[in-house]
Amino acid sequence: MNENTPSPAAVRRVACIGAGVIGGGWVAHFLARGYQVTAWDPASGFEAKLRRLVDAAWPALMELGLADRASRDNLVIAPTLEDAVAEAEFVQESAPEDLALKRDLLARIDAATPAGVVISSSTSGYGMTEMQVDCPTPQRLVVGHPFNPPYLIPLVEVVGGERTEPWAVQWAAEFFEVAGKSVITMDREVPGFIANRLQEAIWREALHMVANGEATPAQIDASITEGPGLRWPLLGPCLTFHLAGGEGGMAHMLDHFGPSLKSPWTRLEAPELTDELRDAMVQGCEEAADGRSIAELVADRDRAVIAVMRAIDGVRNGKP
Amino acid sequence: MNENTPSPAAVRRVACIGAGVIGGGWVAHFLARGYQVTAWDPASGFEAKLRRLVDAAWPALMELGLADRASRDNLVIAPTLEDAVAEAEFVQESAPEDLALKRDLLARIDAATPAGVVISSSTSGYGMTEMQVDCPTPQRLVVGHPFNPPYLIPLVEVVGGERTEPWAVQWAAEFFEVAGKSVITMDREVPGFIANRLQEAIWREALHMVANGEATPAQIDASITEGPGLRWPLLGPCLTFHLAGGEGGMAHMLDHFGPSLKSPWTRLEAPELTDELRDAMVQGCEEAADGRSIAELVADRDRAVIAVMRAIDGVRNGKP
Numbered sequence: 060m061n062e063n064t065p066s067p068a069a070v071r072r073v074a075c076i077g078a079g080v081i082g083g084g085w086v087a088h089f090l091a092r093g094y095q096v097t098a099w100d101p102a103s104g105f106e107a108k109l110r111r112l113v114d115a116a117w118p119a120l121m122e123l124g125l126a127d128r129a130s131r132d133n134l135v136i137a138p139t140l141e142d143a144v145a146e147a148e149f150v151q152e153s154a155p156e157d158l159a160l161k162r163d164l165l166a167r168i169d170a171a172t173p174a175g176v177v178i179s180s181s182t183s184g185y186g187m188t189e190m191q192v193d194c195p196t197p198q199r200l201v202v203g204h205p206f207n208p209p210y211l212i213p214l215v216e217v218v219g220g221e222r223t224e225p226w227a228v229q230w231a232a233e234f235f236e237v238a239g240k241s242v243i244t245m246d247r248e249v250p251g252f253i254a255n256r257l258q259e260a261i262w263r264e265a266l267h268m269v270a271n272g273e274a275t276p277a278q279i280d281a282s283i284t285e286g287p288g289l290r291w292p293l294l295g296p297c298l299t300f301h302l303a304g305g306e307g308g309m310a311h312m313l314d315h316f317g318p319s320l321k322s323p324w325t326r327l328e329a330p331e332l333t334d335e336l337r338d339a340m341v342q343g344c345e346e347a348a349d350g351r352s353i354a355e356l357v358a359d360r361d362r363a364v365i366a367v368m369r370a371i372d373g374v375r376n377g378k379p
Numbered sequence: 380m381n382e383n384t385p386s387p388a389a390v391r392r393v394a395c396i397g398a399g400v401i402g403g404g405w406v407a408h409f410l411a412r413g414y415q416v417t418a419w420d421p422a423s424g425f426e427a428k429l430r431r432l433v434d435a436a437w438p439a440l441m442e443l444g445l446a447d448r449a450s451r452d453n454l455v456i457a458p459t460l461e462d463a464v465a466e467a468e469f470v471q472e473s474a475p476e477d478l479a480l481k482r483d484l485l486a487r488i489d490a491a492t493p494a495g496v497v498i499s500s501s502t503s504g505y506g507m508t509e510m511q512v513d514c515p516t517p518q519r520l521v522v523g524h525p526f527n528p529p530y531l532i533p534l535v536e537v538v539g540g541e542r543t544e545p546w547a548v549q550w551a552a553e554f555f556e557v558a559g560k561s562v563i564t565m566d567r568e569v570p571g572f573i574a575n576r577l578q579e580a581i582w583r584e585a586l587h588m589v590a591n592g593e594a595t596p597a598q599i600d601a602s603i604t605e606g607p608g609l610r611w612p613l614l615g616p617c618l619t620f621h622l623a624g625g626e627g628g629m630a631h632m633l634d635h636f637g638p639s640l641k642s643p644w645t646r647l648e649a650p651e652l653t654d655e656l657r658d659a660m661v662q663g664c665e666e667a668a669d670g671r672s673i674a675e676l677v678a679d680r681d682r683a684v685i686a687v688m689r690a691i692d693g694v695r696n697g698k699p
Contacts, residue, residue, distance in 0.1 A: 080623070115674065119681040156639060184642050206606045207623055208677075211684045214606035241605040249593045251644030254602035256588065260580040260645040261616050268576065269659050270650045273569045276663025280615025282574035285561040286526045286534035288611030292687050293694065295600025295608065296581050303400070303527055319476060322504050324571030325580040327647035330590045339589050343596025354435065357528075359694055361439040364531045366690030371612050374683040 060226045063175035065148045067234035071095055074147035076140060076168055078105050081181050082153030083112035084209035089151075090133055091117075091210060092238050093126035097135045099143035106136045116210050123211075140164075141171040149234060151203065153181040161185060165200060166193035177227050177234070179203030179217075183255055186248035187220030197222040201231045204252055205240075213241035216252040257296070264325050284371075293363035294356075301344040301353075302360060308353055309344040313337050380546045383495035385468045387554035391415055394467035396460060396488055398425050401501050402473030403432035404529035409471075410453055411437075411530060412558050413446035417455045419463035426456045436530050443531075460484075461491040469554060471523065473501040481505060485520060486513035497547050497554070499523030499537075503575055506568035507540030517542040521551045524572055525560075533561035536572040577616070584645050604691075613683035614676075621664040621673075622680060628673055629664040633657050 073089045075082050078100035086109060089096045098109060113131055120129075137143035144150050150172055154164050161182060168178055178200045180190060191197035201219050206212035215235045219228040232244045243253060251259055261283075268274040274282075290299050297309070304312030313332065320329035330336065348356060393409045395402050398420040406429060409416045418429060433451055440449075457463035464470050470492055474484050481502065488498055498520045500510060511517035521539050526532035535555045539548040552564045563573060571579055581603075588594040594602070610619050617629070624632030633652065640649035650656065668676060 115677065116681070119685060122685060156636065184639060184644060208681065208684075211681060211688075212606055212609055214602060216602070241601070243598050243601055243605075245594070245598075247593065249588070250642060252602075253588065253594045253598055254606040256584050256645050257581045257599070257603060258607050258616070260584040260647050261577045262620065263640070263645060263647045263649040264576050264580040265616050266640075266652075266656060266660070267650045268569070268573065269663065270653070270656045273567065274565070274573045276615075276617035276660060277667045278563050278565075278573055279577070280617050280667055281561070281563055282534060282536070282572075283577060283611050283615040284613060285563075286532055286574040287578050288608070288615065289532055291603050291608030291611055292691050293604060295596075295603040296578070296585050297596035297600050300582065316476065319504060320583065320586075322570060324504060325576050325583060325647065327580050327583045327645065329583040330587045332586075333590070336586060336590045340586070340596060343589065347597045347600055357435065361436070361528070361531060363691055363694040365439060365442055366694055367612050367687050368531075370686030370690045371683055374613065374679055374686055 060230070061175035063173050064177075064230065067230060067237050070148040070234060070237075072097070072146055072148045074099070074137075074144045074150045074172075075153065076100075076143060076150060076164065077153035077155075077181075078109040079153065079155070080112070081205065081207060081209060082151070083109050084116070084207065085151050085153060085181070085205065086134060087113045087116040087120060087208075088210035089238065090131055091120035091123075091125050091129050093128040094238075095133045095135070097137045097143045097147065099137040099140050109136075110134075116208065120210060140167055144168055144172040147172060148176055150176065150178040151181060152178065156183060156185070158185055158189065161190045162193050165190055166195070169194040169196055169200065175199070177201065177230050179231055181205055184251050186250065187218065187223055188248060189220075191220050191222055198224040199227045201227050202252070203231055203235060204255070206254065213239075214243065214254060215240040216243050216245060216254065218245040218248055218252065220248065260327060264327070267326055289364050289367055290360065292367055294360055297340065297344055298347055298356065301348065302356055308341070310341045313340060380550070381495035383493050384497075384550065387550060388557050390468040390554060390557075392417070392466055392468045394418070394457075394464045394470045394492075395473065396420075396463060396470060396484065397473035397475075397501075398429040399473065399475070400432070401525065401527060401529060402471070403429050404436070404527065405471050405473060405501070405525065406454060407433045407436040407440060408530035409558065410451055411440035411443075411445050411449050413448040414558075415453050415455070417457045417463045417467065419457040419460050429456075430454075436528065440530060460487055464488055464492040467492060468496055470496065470498040471501060472498065476503060476505070478505055478509065481510045482513050485510055486515070489514040489516055489520065495519065497521060497550050499551055501525055504571050506570065507538065507543055508568060509540075511540050511542055518544040519547045521547050522572070523551055523555060524575070526574065533559075534563065534574060535560040536563050536565060536574065538565040538568055538572065540568065580647060584647070587646055609684050609687055610680060612687055614680055617660065617664055618667055618676065621668065622676055628661075630661045633660060
């Protein structure tokens, strides 16, 4: 951090390096939030594709409500990476998942970005420690991992590398919150972070099932959209199982269904259900329940599932 | 099937054996759909708890719209298992997950249920082959696996055992559809069926993360509710990644991100991405997309995510 580091709320100019599905999604998000955005991508003619992506996203963003001063005219296409970041107060990198490429690119971005300005990578799996190796000032580089589409899905996972200074992680988390995202700040690097590990576990099991002829992609999708997917917008996997325990909650669930962790229900071997793990889950769910009884959680869940089903029905039936 | 087997649409009397969270949820569902329901559970005094569960579910069921003749007065508490099934036209068993217990219970149910009437088990993991061993007429026993709460989540996975006759599987699938469920009929037994394998993969990875201090239950839940959980009510994991490939869809996604299957993103080892698997995924997604372009799917997804977020906001803010 130096005198050049703006307060997270004062940022006006954002640079987006890489303008594919994720980078373009970030561009749309920042434009909708009223930022000035400079974009650069090495692909020739990327501008047309980027503007198409932003145009496709714009109706949804208008529907959600644009920030004051939000305009697609605030997008500037930069001729070079160095031009894109020269006056940036925050940089989001969204290049393809290729470690050597990311190392080179982040080193170039770092060299060209004003000192004290935080640089964030959209990487979905690399740790910043392995990406920041060639950076001249690695202390300001963080991972800011979004979900597709970044202009709608709130989650951003923020985590630094070994050479990242804590202020940069904290600054990025605050900036993303100001910019309308929902932030999880991790205090250690884990491959795939949190959500991607969970999502990837589903994905790998799904691939195994297709590979073995046990289910088709359509059956796999229906098993989620007609099943647990209807609960997950309100209740994550932990609170979902907190309710599966009936009036006894997570404690009852683990004490009664714990043995099923030994069942061959996935190709993923489960951890040993030690007393410590049991207690961490029970206590974590109590904290997440935040004083709400199981009955109150059940009532909320029921209202949420109905609301979600209606919302999805509306979309399927083409209602606006 | 015999002259005693009603057509699926003609069923009026349903027996629910086991009246805990799942069995009680089935009772609420069948009552709301206008069926006469007899319930039995070995627990003394189960009636009060069951009526409490039905009462708690009823506002949600009224909100969704009750069937003609639906009434909580159509619930009869049977003094014995044999009384409960004596005149049933369909039986749903929802006992605890204990194989010996299920074997005994299903044999008793089978012995007491009129010939030709289909008997379904709510088991979340056992195959019917291993549960029907002591049944005198195993040909009419199927798994009909629901999701909690069965009165709201549409999915039921239907699959028979080795000694189940195909007509029973087909009859059960038709009956559940008539009774307002969304059915996936599986043509082979897989431990955990489809949705539970996917859900269990997430759950095991989540437990590993908590056990290792990599994430708290609250972070795990937020990573889903603020992230991929917002897409899953409309797009299952396959179509989700179909869109992650940008305009190239699943083919581009697998060809470009396939190598990340080798990444240590979960404790679950991924299958080899053979050409056959790749093609099965690509073709499956094309079928699931059902002629909709990526752009159309993206527009639908965006509308759905907004609708889901608004629905969830309403619930969180206590709006009716």
